[in-house]
Amino acid sequence: MDDETLARLLAAARAVRERAYAPYSGFAVGAALLDEHARVHAGCNVENAAYPQGWCAETSALAAMVAAGGRRVLGLVVVGVAPRPLTPCGGCRQKLREFAADDCPVWSADLDSVHARFTLGELLPASFGPGHLETSA
Template sequence: MQPDDETMQRLVDAARAVRLNAYAPYSRFAVGAALLDAEGRVHAGANVENAAYPQGWCAETSALAAMVAAGGRRVRAVVVVGAGPRPLTPCGGCRQKLREFATADCPVWSADEHGVTARHTLGALLPAAFGPDHLENTP
């Protein structure tokens, strides 16, 4: 079941709010993400940079960690908020991390401070993805 526009707006608002807490002293590119889990709870996260660049993590990763810490195991919708000339979508690594908890039809919305800038599905962003279902029935 796809979330309604009101629920998606709650996610946009949560992602915008958490983006203000991003730790991005190097890139100055603050990102917020919010996820809706199967129980209807919203989990938000911001990007966290590190002076040892590969050690930072994305907003989507932070939101997934918050969801798992709260007992969630299924993502029903995703919103990513950031400023830039084009709609912001999850990076390749985050697309794969989202796939662990979401199906191909999961809505992934991009937004900025003015509104929603793009609407995708996880399947459109990560076609022919490898996921948990590939490991079913393996010895």
């Protein structure tokens, strides 16, 4: 992915993070992903008083992508302020796997800089994905 595209993802994730709804944890997260049509889709975390009912920024970005007709994630940026690089939670890693390959880059950033780069395969090794459900008829 080129620097200009990464900059677009960073800007989108940082901007949407400002709209996160995190009244309980105070931990705002923004995510932005690039689809197969070179479109950027962003999402923020949305908490709920019944904690398991909230959703993560990555889930919001995936939903925006699917709603816009995208089906493939080519790269993802996650933005949050934390003492260590912020990565998608386990559930989001599996959701991302539905739409992204093992070599999909995932960048961790805060409001100022990128702190780490992973691949989805590094974050979710030996994952279960759509290929496991293909039948050889």
